Amino acid sequence: MKIAIAQLNPIIGNLAQNAENIIQAAHSAAQQNARLLLTPELSLCGYPPRDLLLNPAFVDAMAQQLELLATTIPPGIGVLVGTVECNPDAESKGEKPLYNSLAFLDDGKIQNITHKRLLPTYDVFDEDRYFEAGNVSNFITLPLDAAKENYLKIGLTICEDLWNDEDFWGHRNYEANPIRDLAQNQIHFIVNLSASPYSVSKQKLREEMLKSSATRYNMPILYANQVGGNDDLLFDGNSVVFNRQGEVVCRAKSFDTDLVTLEFDPEKQDFLPATIHPLPDCEEAEIWQALVMGTRDYARKCGFSQVVLGLSGGIDSALVSAIASAAFGPDNVLGVLMPSPYSSPHSLKDAHDLVANLGIHSQTLAIETAMQAYDTVLAPLFADTEFGVAEENIQSRIRGNLLMALANKFGYLLLTTGNKSEVAVGYCTLYGDMSGGLAVIADVPKTRVFALCRWLNRHEEVIPQNIIDKPPSAELKPDQIDQDSLPPYDILDDILYRIINRHQSSAQIIASGHDETVVKKVMRLVQRAEFKRRQAAPGLKITDRAFGTGWRMPIAARAWERL
């Protein structure tokens, strides 16, 4: 019996289009004689639908779309669709109004609906906001022969339901264990509809976990993941199938839609090997693909096909230009050089070299006239004060204003180019270089920005070498370099990783070998920059803890001394 996995890239809330994509996948799968098609978690509305779920009309529309979909699926194939179902007992039992669900559509009807049991509430997840947890694990049966004498029992799970293998994790994440419950039901294999967000090397972790579960229960597992970018969240696809022995027998593409099929052999009671797409060959290649996909999808799903960004001659804007060029084609990228009297000659040359290497469009808009206009109007108030952060920020905000003017005038999406290290410590200007609709590398630490650029240059020079070699500088005053204000980036990034991703205390970080003064300064800076991050553009998430949906810190707080 053939099973297919449709690795889909939905637009959140676009029910008709998402349904159409499911139907097309079902037709392709049916042509390949698949009996069953898996789609990702909440494939009908896209994941995460967030507060759209608070709207009864939206939930009703989804139910209607599901009914329609059931009647439109081609004959001979069943489809597992991710959707929501209302909880009829919500008011009488004091439960949540919806279930995160999986509908089995077959023979023109909704045959069966199963509820997600394990609801994540950590990091970017808010599933308890909307959903009641299911309390049973279901399976479906499919006849293995025309005489309907032998049946295949297929265990049904949704995303997090697989993430409670206490032997693998060394502790329990949830009280229930859906895989174990299913394994006790003599099922033939488990399917899992997922929308599992990307972070660096997460697929390795997923595959280790799935291998562990497949082996422990001696049972194949089919994991169907969503792909594509939805705001800050990236979904890497990488849908994968493990056989009874815990071997990968099928893997869909990384960072792209796909439709894969594979054969279940009733004799061996196992899946036969099928297409196995390789994973990206290093972390840099993986992050690159993630950022290109995320940038393209955010723009496309917001209705943009062209982008603009400021080119400072520095490494951050160079990397973002390269990503944009890959995402939209160089012809759809406009880089804007905005030199000031503090810009070094090499910055302009470096930016021009970058433009030439990438083949993108460029414009040069000098900001000196505008700087003078601000100086003139502010002179009566700023008399007797020294040049400082206020004057530095004016320059950055003039650039932001020019870029937004171009974006507004020509319908470009403005990409902002700040990296995670500077967003963390607030080394960036609100309404200046932070301006833009998407913060492409906001979750990429500066040291990783360098690594990505070196990786990009592995065959030929994409990023001009001088951009990689020179010391980073904001060039907002004469001879300024970042390291005047900040510790060296390798030290800063390690401290930031410990604070942000590992929740370490200052005592722990100092004990790891960092200087106490530096650690305390960084901790204070991170907390004091919260007001800037609150107003930042969505940033593509590539680590297990990004500023954004999953970072919920108070602004008017005073806690860093106790951290």
Add this chain to the structure above:
Amino acid sequence: MKIAIAQLNPIIGNLAQNAENIIQAAHSAAQQNARLLLTPELSLCGYPPRDLLLNPAFVDAMAQQLELLATTIPPGIGVLVGTVECNPDAESKGEKPLYNSLAFLDDGKIQNITHKRLLPTYDVFDEDRYFEAGNVSNFITLPLDAAKENYLKIGLTICEDLWNDEDFWGHRNYEANPIRDLAQNQIHFIVNLSASPYSVSKQKLREEMLKSSATRYNMPILYANQVGGNDDLLFDGNSVVFNRQGEVVCRAKSFDTDLVTLEFDPEKQDFLPATIHPLPDCEEAEIWQALVMGTRDYARKCGFSQVVLGLSGGIDSALVSAIASAAFGPDNVLGVLMPSPYSSPHSLKDAHDLVANLGIHSQTLAIETAMQAYDTVLAPLFADTEFGVAEENIQSRIRGNLLMALANKFGYLLLTTGNKSEVAVGYCTLYGDMSGGLAVIADVPKTRVFALCRWLNRHEEVIPQNIIDKPPSAELKPDQIDQDSLPPYDILDDILYRIINRHQSSAQIIASGHDETVVKKVMRLVQRAEFKRRQAAPGLKITDRAFGTGWRMPIAARAWERL
């Protein structure tokens, strides 16, 4: 026996200072012979601590601070303190790591810890992200006489624990019902430590609910609420006590710290009447106090004592100026007039009249020179295009840049002045008039802005009458008025209220009598402005659904057609 309620205004995460405030309240209460002092929910760390709770060092510091607090409380008085407790079974049972808790400190020790049972996850609440729900309702006993022959049994609850009176609501909000459980334990009265955020007229709802519960169970209820502003959330205080008959016998101040005491009469088994502060006498008075407190607290807790804002001559900036003037004193408020060639003469006069009425400082910075500088540099690119949104936004962003320059130079907090109606439909400029650290009236619809200004003028002219009477205009092009682009505000605000606060569908809104074209346009605008709101400053929440913490909408989505 005397009981006291300390209505405290904590700074999030400032454990030492919050503990000090509790100790001071305990001393005052002890001097008044109180035997027991109530403080608000999570009084030790302030509510909401949000992701600070993910930091083990912070949780440890809180536990240490609690131990220290227990030994520092004056003798003779017990104190109920809001804190968190680690869940020792989290890893073995797959539960959440913490409990939202209430510690009873007495006689130099932590006598007893009780866990919150009902954890809200709607609107601004994320309690399932951090906390495991408690599964029992506890009480403490206090001897009523020296011989310790008679005891008072006091039932303990935390905030949401009271919000599941199914007879009052007509449905269950949670499975458990802590009040009912306690009532079955023959307790004398219930205490409730709360951090219940403000929204318009919410105190009336709370008191109706508490009255209903007190009456049903024939049992007094003491509700101790937090007061003050924490980022977008406002806490109105209004701690209140109901006797057995469901009568208010004590009420603390609205929007201010307070310490109230009242006497439990063992004969009557009920509380005797005590101080009852009146509620604000109308919704406008209440909202005014809320916004003044929230603005003052945000600035103070972020370390600011002076504010700056742009004065357009319009009603929004007039209202925010008046709020700032009340919050910080007129001497600490700088209003900046930034006329352009499109500014009408009356705008400048109106702004000057406002400055004179309030007695605030003002400066005038004309933006024409800066506009010309942008025009010049952009001329080669903008040739052959028509004046449009790009040019309008440049003006707004020049103003934002000037205001931020003043804020950066002199250490002012910049207040942004957009109202809820314009933020909803995106009638505002990102990095322009949206610039600022706090969006004071971002949850106040335009019609309510007018009502507040008329109320402010009830005794004498505070807001110049012409500002209230003239048609609202952004003045970004000649003879522009808001109603060129938007439906009349009374219509717009009703539609917005139905969309935002009531989750109504377009069909429902049209059925209520609104024009279909207008409704669909507004719905589309609301969804398309999501990218602006994502980058907005925190806005003070005064309704049951504000843009901010409790509004979680995708940006790259296409759903409005189905709403």
